[in-house]
Amino acid sequence: MINGYDPRTGETTGDAIPETDTAGVDKIVSAAATAGTAWRATPAKERARALEAVADALTAHVDELWRLADQETALGEVRLRGEVARTAGQFRLFAQVVRDGGHLDAVIDHADPTATPPRPDVRRVKRPLPGVVAVFAASNFPFAFSVAGGDTASALAAGCPVVVKAHPGHPGTSGRVAGIVREALPHPDLLGLVQGMRAGKDLVQHPRVVAAGFTGSIAGGKAIQALIDEREVPIPFFGELGSVNPVVVLPSAPAAEVASGFAASLTLGVGQFCTNPGLMFVPEDDELRKALAAAVEGTTGGPMLAERIRDGYLGGLERLGALTLLAEGNPGEGAWAVTPKVFTTDLESFAAGLPRVAEECFGPASIVVTYRDPADLRPVLERLEGSLTATIHSSLPGEAGEIAEVLSRKAGRLIWNGWPTGVAVCWAMHHGGPWPATTVSAHTSVGATAVDRWLAPTAYQDWPAKLLPDELKDGNPLGIPRRVDGALSV
Amino acid sequence: MINGYDPRTGETTGDAIPETDTAGVDKIVSAAATAGTAWRATPAKERARALEAVADALTAHVDELWRLADQETALGEVRLRGEVARTAGQFRLFAQVVRDGGHLDAVIDHADPTATPPRPDVRRVKRPLPGVVAVFAASNFPFAFSVAGGDTASALAAGCPVVVKAHPGHPGTSGRVAGIVREALPHPDLLGLVQGMRAGKDLVQHPRVVAAGFTGSIAGGKAIQALIDEREVPIPFFGELGSVNPVVVLPSAPAAEVASGFAASLTLGVGQFCTNPGLMFVPEDDELRKALAAAVEGTTGGPMLAERIRDGYLGGLERLGALTLLAEGNPGEGAWAVTPKVFTTDLESFAAGLPRVAEECFGPASIVVTYRDPADLRPVLERLEGSLTATIHSSLPGEAGEIAEVLSRKAGRLIWNGWPTGVAVCWAMHHGGPWPATTVSAHTSVGATAVDRWLAPTAYQDWPAKLLPDELKDGNPLGIPRRVDGALSV
Numbered sequence: 001m002i003n004g005y006d007p008r009t010g011e012t013t014g015d016a017i018p019e020t021d022t023a024g025v026d027k028i029v030s031a032a033a034t035a036g037t038a039w040r041a042t043p044a045k046e047r048a049r050a051l052e053a054v055a056d057a058l059t060a061h062v063d064e065l066w067r068l069a070d071q072e073t074a075l076g077e078v079r080l081r082g083e084v085a086r087t088a089g090q091f092r093l094f095a096q097v098v099r100d101g102g103h104l105d106a107v108i109d110h111a112d113p114t115a116t117p118p119r120p121d122v123r124r125v126k127r128p129l130p131g132v133v134a135v136f137a138a139s140n141f142p143f144a145f146s147v148a149g150g151d152t153a154s155a156l157a158a159g160c161p162v163v164v165k166a167h168p169g170h171p172g173t174s175g176r177v178a179g180i181v182r183e184a185l186p187h188p189d190l191l192g193l194v195q196g197m198r199a200g201k202d203l204v205q206h207p208r209v210v211a212a213g214f215t216g217s218i219a220g221g222k223a224i225q226a227l228i229d230e231r232e233v234p235i236p237f238f239g240e241l242g243s244v245n246p247v248v249v250l251p252s253a254p255a256a257e258v259a260s261g262f263a264a265s266l267t268l269g270v271g272q273f274c275t276n277p278g279l280m281f282v283p284e285d286d287e288l289r290k291a292l293a294a295a296v297e298g299t300t301g302g303p304m305l306a307e308r309i310r311d312g313y314l315g316g317l318e319r320l321g322a323l324t325l326l327a328e329g330n331p332g333e334g335a336w337a338v339t340p341k342v343f344t345t346d347l348e349s350f351a352a353g354l355p356r357v358a359e360e361c362f363g364p365a366s367i368v369v370t371y372r373d374p375a376d377l378r379p380v381l382e383r384l385e386g387s388l389t390a391t392i393h394s395s396l397p398g399e400a401g402e403i404a405e406v407l408s409r410k411a412g413r414l415i416w417n418g419w420p421t422g423v424a425v426c427w428a429m430h431h432g433g434p435w436p437a438t439t440v441s442a443h444t445s446v447g448a449t450a451v452d453r454w455l456a457p458t459a460y461q462d463w464p465a466k467l468l469p470d471e472l473k474d475g476n477p478l479g480i481p482r483r484v485d486g487a488l489s490v
Numbered sequence: 491m492i493n494g495y496d497p498r499t500g501e502t503t504g505d506a507i508p509e510t511d512t513a514g515v516d517k518i519v520s521a522a523a524t525a526g527t528a529w530r531a532t533p534a535k536e537r538a539r540a541l542e543a544v545a546d547a548l549t550a551h552v553d554e555l556w557r558l559a560d561q562e563t564a565l566g567e568v569r570l571r572g573e574v575a576r577t578a579g580q581f582r583l584f585a586q587v588v589r590d591g592g593h594l595d596a597v598i599d600h601a602d603p604t605a606t607p608p609r610p611d612v613r614r615v616k617r618p619l620p621g622v623v624a625v626f627a628a629s630n631f632p633f634a635f636s637v638a639g640g641d642t643a644s645a646l647a648a649g650c651p652v653v654v655k656a657h658p659g660h661p662g663t664s665g666r667v668a669g670i671v672r673e674a675l676p677h678p679d680l681l682g683l684v685q686g687m688r689a690g691k692d693l694v695q696h697p698r699v700v701a702a703g704f705t706g707s708i709a710g711g712k713a714i715q716a717l718i719d720e721r722e723v724p725i726p727f728f729g730e731l732g733s734v735n736p737v738v739v740l741p742s743a744p745a746a747e748v749a750s751g752f753a754a755s756l757t758l759g760v761g762q763f764c765t766n767p768g769l770m771f772v773p774e775d776d777e778l779r780k781a782l783a784a785a786v787e788g789t790t791g792g793p794m795l796a797e798r799i800r801d802g803y804l805g806g807l808e809r810l811g812a813l814t815l816l817a818e819g820n821p822g823e824g825a826w827a828v829t830p831k832v833f834t835t836d837l838e839s840f841a842a843g844l845p846r847v848a849e850e851c852f853g854p855a856s857i858v859v860t861y862r863d864p865a866d867l868r869p870v871l872e873r874l875e876g877s878l879t880a881t882i883h884s885s886l887p888g889e890a891g892e893i894a895e896v897l898s899r900k901a902g903r904l905i906w907n908g909w910p911t912g913v914a915v916c917w918a919m920h921h922g923g924p925w926p927a928t929t930v931s932a933h934t935s936v937g938a939t940a941v942d943r944w945l946a947p948t949a950y951q952d953w954p955a956k957l958l959p960d961e962l963k964d965g966n967p968l969g970i971p972r973r974v975d976g977a978l979s980v
Contacts, residue, residue, distance in 0.1 A: 085606070102978050105939070107918040116575070120908060122918040124939075129931070130899035130924070229719070233925050236932070397954035404957050409620035413949040416957075418610060427976055428597040428612040430949035434620070435723050441619070442726070442946040449595070449614075449947070456932040457939070459903040459920035464887035467894050467906075481978050486917055488592050488971050488980045 002171045002195050007074040007303035010335030014071065014172035019196030025203055028192035029163050032132045033208045035189035036161035040128050042186070043470075044478065048095040050186050051157060055091035057184035058084055058148060058177075065176065069142040072170040074303045074334060079269060080143070087143040090150050090425055094157035097448045101480030105457070106471045108484045120462045123472040126455040128159030131210030132192075133454055134203045136224065137167040137174065138215035139305050140272040146170070147177040147193060150425075150446055151213035151238075156190065158454035163192035163209070165200040169306045201227050204235075211454060214239040215274070215445065217362070218436045225439070238453050239439035240431070242360040243388040244278040245420045246381070246410070248403055250374060251283045253393035253417075258282075259291035262366075265419035267299040267329060267340045271364030272309070275389050275420040278360055281347070281377060284370045289326070289344075292368060296327035296342045301364060303334030309362065310336040316361030317341060323349075323357075326368055340364035347371040351380045358384060374399065378406055386434025386441070387411045389420035410434065412441065492661045492685050497564040497793035500825030504561065504662035509686030515693055518682035519653050522622045523698045525679035526651035530618050532676070533960075534968065538585040540676050541647060545581035547674035548574055548638060548667075555666065559632040562660040564793045564824060569759060570632070577633040580640050580915055584647035587938045591970030595947065596961045598974045610952045613962040616945035618649030621700030622682075623944055624693045626714065627657040627664065628705035629795050630762040636660070637667040637683060640915075640936055641703035641728075646680065648944035653682035653699070655690040659796045691717050694725075701944060704729040705764070705935065707852070708926045715929065728943050729929035730921070732850040733878040734768040735910045736871070736900070738893055740864055741773045743883035743907075748772075749781035752856075755909035757789040757819065757830045761854030762799070765879055765910040768850055771837070771867060774860045779834075782858060783817035786832045791854060793824030799852065800826040806851030807831060813847075816858055830854035837861040841870045848874060864889065868896055876924025876931070877901045879910035900924065902931065 001016040020028070039047070058065070066080035073080075097103055104126045111121040133155035138145035145151070147164045155162045166174035174193060182188035194203055204212050204227050212235060214224055221239035228237050249258050265277050282288055304310040320343045329340035342365070350357060350369045357367070371377055381403065390411035394400050408414060412433035423431050429447030432438045438445075443453050460468060470478050481490045491506040510518070529537070548555070556570035563570075587593055594616045601611040623645035628635035635641070637654045645652045656664035664683060672678035684693055694702050694717050702725060704714055711729035718727050739748050755767050772778055794800040810833045819830035832855070840847060840859045847857070861867055871893065880901035884890050898904060902923035903913075913921050919937030922928045928935075933943050950958060960968050971980045 082607070096976065100976075100978075102973070107938075109914070109916040109918040117572070117912060119914045119916060122914055122916055124918040124920050124937075127898070234929065236930065397956045400954075401957065408617070408948055412947065413951060414953060415951040416953045418952055422607060424599070424609045424612055424951075426599040426609060426612055427973055428599040428614040428949060430614050430947040432947070439724065440726065442942075444947065448597075452932075457902065457920040457922070457934065458898055459918060461903060461905040461914075462908055463904060463906045464890075466887045467891065483592070483917055486586065486590075488590075490978045490980060 002168055004072040004170060004172045005306065006071055007305060007336045008334040010307065017171045017175065017195055020194040020199040022202050025194050025199050025206065028194055029132050029203065029206045029208050031189040032161035032163050032192045035187040036132060038187065039161060039190055040159045044098050044101060047157070047159065048098040051091045051095040051098065051153065053184045054148065054181050055088035057180050058088045061180050065173070068176055069170060069173040072173055073142050073305050075269065083141060083143045086425060087148055090144065090153045093425055093448060094153050094451060097451055098157050101471065101478060103451050104471055104480065106480055106482040108472060108482060110485055122459055122461050123463065123468065124457050124459045125469055125471045126457050129210040129454050129456055131208050133160045133162050134209045134212040135162055135164045136200060136212065136214040136216065137164055139167050139169040139309060140269070142170040142173045143177065145215045147174045148181050150450055152191065154450040155454045157451050160454050161190045163194060163203055165203055166193055166195045171195055204228055205231055207233070209235060211236045212238065213445065213453065216241065218242045221439060237439055238443055238445065240274065240445045241436045241438065243274050243433065243437045244358055244360050245275055245387050245389045246384055247277050247280040247391040247393065248377065249280060249282040250392065250394035250399055252395040252399060254395070255285065255288040255291045258288065258393050259295040261419050262292065263295035263299050265421045266366050267364045268421050270302045270304055270332070270338065271340065272305060272362065273421050275423060277420055278366050279358060279369065280366060281369045281371055284372055292342065293327035296329055296340060299329035299340045300332055301329055301337055301339045302332035303336040304338055304363060307336055310338060313338050313361065313363035313365070316363065317365060320361060320365060320367065323367060338363060342366050342368055344368045344370065347376055347380060354383050355385060374403070378402055381406045381410065384410050386437045388431060388433045388437045389413045389415055391415040391418065391420055393417055412437065492658055494562040494660060494662045495796065496561055497795060497826045498824040500797065507661045507665065507685055510684040510689040512692050515684050515689050515696065518684055519622050519693065519696045519698050521679040522651035522653050522682045525677040526622060528677065529651060529680055530649045534588050534591060537647070537649065538588040541581045541585040541588065541643065544638065544671050544674045545578035547670050548578045551670050555663070558666055559660060559663040562663055563632050563795050565759060573631060573633045576915060577638055580634065580643045583915055583938060584643050584941060587941055588647050591961065591968060593941050594961055594970065596970055596972040598962060598972060600975055612949055612951050613953065613958065614947050614949045615959055615961045616947050619700040619944050619946055621698050623650045623652045624699045624702040625652055625654045626690060626702065626704040626706065627654055629657050629659040629799060630759070632660040632663045633667065635705045637664045638671050640940055642681065644940040645944045647941050650944050651680045653684060653693055655693050656683055656685045661685055694718055695721055697723070699725060701726045702728065703935065703943065706731065708732045711929060727929055728933055728935065730764065730935045731926045731928065733764050733923065733927045734848055734850050735765055735877050735879045736874060737767050737770040737881040737883065738867065739770060739772040740882065740884035740889055742885040742889060744885065745775070745778040745781045748778065748883050749785040751909050752782065753785035753789050755911045756856050757854045758911050760792045760794055760822070760828065761830065762795060762852065763911050765913060767910055768856050769848060769859070770856060771859045771861055774862055782832065786817035786819055786830060789819035789830045790822055791819055791827055791829045792822035793826040794828055794853060797826055800828060803828050803851065803853035803855070806853065807855060810851060810855060810857065813857060828853060832856050832858055834858045834860065837866055837870060844873050845875060864893065868892055871896045871900065874900050876927045878921060878923045878927045879903045879905055881905040881908065881910055883907055902927065
């Protein structure tokens with residue numbers, strides 16, 4: 001049985017939920033696959049309406065949902081209401097994506113009998129992967145990266161049924177969200193839910209599963225990859241793993257703004273974001289150091305999502321304890337509460353401690369590395385592992401060119417004079433990055449192009465018009481963007 | 491040392507070539523990475539011109555190249571001249587792709603301070619993977635899937651330097667092609683060449699290698715994946731492996747045309763194509779059976795590319811010997827010559843022998859499976875593994891709908907009343923398919939979108955105009971297709 005826990009008390013909350021056994025997983029995946037046949041063939045307009053129906057249903061239940069999630073996560077009303085809105089917004093964005101049709105990359109090359117050799121008529125369009133998408137939900141976003149999160153929304157948008165492995169940190173919320181989404185979809189089995197670690201193994205090894213999405217730790221991602229490697233037929237695995245999100249503060253940046261922005265970003269959601277700024281390079285400067293210390297001392301911690309996550313944070317602090325403590329915030333309240341802490345070291349010592357010193361410590365902790373000359377930064381930044389984001393603070397773009405070039409090879413999103421927490425859900429977003437930030441750096445788990453992960457092209461050669469998908473028929477009946485004989489038209 | 495062999499005589503040809511040792515691989519990859527820094531930053535127009543210069547150079551050397559390759563492969567003048575033209579054509583297509591810029595998927599979302607939460611300015615574009623692409627050349631295309639083949643052309647187009655591991659079947663041709671391409675590129679080190687199996691291991695495990703492309707056998711692909719799995723930092727592996735390319739002949743198809751087309755496709759290039767029709771389902775029909783037998787008996791074999799490949803074919807024939815021989819062609823001439831052979835069985839026996847009976851036998855061999863009722867085909871087709879292609883022969887599209895639906899989940903390219911050999915190099919081509927046809931079914935190794943494998947997006951948040959890539963600057967200075975605030979424009 002799986003129990004939800006209240007991070008404020010450390011006591012169980014809600015009813016215990018049974019783990020899904022192997023037969024149960026098989027039944028749920030098979031039902032999803034069966035429902036998926038009709039979903040795959042559902043016209044884009046209808047699919048878009050269904051995604052919007054899910055968004056409406058989530059919004060309609062926000063009062064119930066935030067309370068349920070707050071009991072299991074202690075993330076609070078404002079954040080959780082906002083997260084339900086974001087989750088519904090993701091479904092609405094994917095409805096737009098599906099209506100637009102540009103994500104299908106439709107291409108038509110008419111026959112050219114005069115070519116050497118003569119070229120047949122070839123038409124290509126992306127279609128849903130032929131089977132069920134497995135989604136492993138995250139601890140830290142009970143809505144937006146969970147049962148009805150971005151992986152689920154994008155896979156449904158692609159035309160794939162989904163089975164989610166619930167995160168044990170919010171089993172009750174997971175079950176309720178699944179119920180709401182299942183009711184809103186044209187067929188309830190388009191979204192399945194399984195609970196328990198064993199169920200995760202059975203899910204990702206099921207022959208009808210064709211791809212998997214995951215948000216979690218590097219260790220968790222490696223464990224799932226190992227399970228996938230045992231499969232007879234390999235499947236793509238889109239994992240969003242750990243990230244330290246380096247921030248480089250250049251000498252021209254205003255100290256007060258940097259200090260207050262850093263402290264706020266570091267402690268948002270008790271630091272439980274994959275985009276948390278875990279590493280910051282700053283000039284050796286007493287004013288900035290004092291401002292940072294004061295800002296961090298003004299923060300307050302809070303309970304982490306789970307006892308295991310709290311223990312992980314405390315373990316990380318022990319490792320960071322080898323550095324100098326720059327400042328700490330106020331301890332938060334609650335059974336699993338933790339205190340924000342910021343450590344400091346100089347660039348030379350930091351470089352000597354790589355790569356271990358730069359490993360992610362999940363929670364409200366960060367390292368401030370001081371440098372004397374910005375020219376010294378480049379070789380150290382070159383040695384950093386991949387991150388989801390990298391940030392530069394400067395009031396002189398001209399001083400940042402070289403640093404920007406290095407960081408552009410180290411992270412999927414580059415931020416100027418801002419902070420990495422808060423990922424906009426939009427067409428242009430890329431929430432990905434080089435290993436270990438993700439398993440596949442070409443893909444994103446946030447934004448419109450997240451749908452690409454669940455699609456693969458099919459080419460049709462001299463195919464009869466009657467059997468062509470509408471997306472490829474002459475006259476463009478769906479009015480989607482297409483490239484015809486080399487020229488893109490919208 | 492590595493020797494080329496003449497398949498007509500079985501004797502060595504050309505000078506023996508030394509294997510590249512570990513230090514040599516490191517030197518070549520490091521030189522490619524260094525040259526790649528400037529290549530990555532080279533404007534699209536210049537990059538396109540460089541690709542065209544490679545095409546020109548290959549074309550200028552066709553007389554020399556076909557002769558050299560013919561000594562090592564015995565593929566003959568017509569085929570090899572055509573293949574050099576195809577190889578040059580691939581570079582020209584990628585020059586068009588680079589000029590067009592649509593492959594970069596540039597997206598701009600302007601800031602929206604009224605959104606909840608306020609949305610920053612976010613811009614996204616695809617950029618070359620930050621490092622060297624490793625390419626493993628194929629045996630059966632000494633030009634088009636080898637040193638200057640589609641993997642190399644698409645990776646250079648993306649902006650990545652390339653190091654190729656030559657195929658031992660044509661070491662002399664590989665060296666000469668590398669020399670021609672290196673001279674035509676802005677910097678010779680943008681294309682490196684290594685020789686020998688050990689060099690392949692060193693190459694794919696080199697820390698500066700960020701992705702690998704491969705065309706070859708399932709066993710070879712699995713071996714390279716195992717080497718990649720040993721890396722500290724994983725990299726994407728785009729393998730194009732085995733494929734049986736099922737053909738379904740429906741009752742309305744004209745027997746004579748099917749028979750002659752099949753025999754020609756089966757024996758083209760001594761059956762040494764990954765798109766060879768290795769499996770065909772036909773109605774029980776004496777006329778068709780006789781026409782097939784006659785057509786196959788009219789074919790002639792020839793020498794295979796290598797002794798090991800010939801031995802593999804003979805091994806495959808032993809396995810297929812458990813079926814009934816329908817017909818065989820004339821033995822070809824040469825030391826490693828083989829005879830085309832076609833076997834037959836009925837649908838029930840075939841189904842009982844799955845999956846082993848349907849394994850690829852590389853060379854001019856195929857299985858003709860007879861069925862009584864097209865309605866019996868569907869459950870058997872459902873059990874086939876993934877292929878690069880699937881083909882339907884019919885004069886009534888109305889009778890093919892269900893079969894087409896199954897095959898569309900089993901192959902990357904669907905062909906109507908044609909044959910799978912001969913892959914058009916064009917914008918719409920998809921040369922891929924579900925495992926084991928490829929390692930990543932979302933990608934192709936032929937056609938314009940082959941470039942996608944070597945790109946990954948970067949998002950720029952509130953980034954200063956001065957530091958933005960030209961592709962993302964206001965006013966669209968490069969005139970490329972872009973999606974701005976949700977609307978695609980060209």
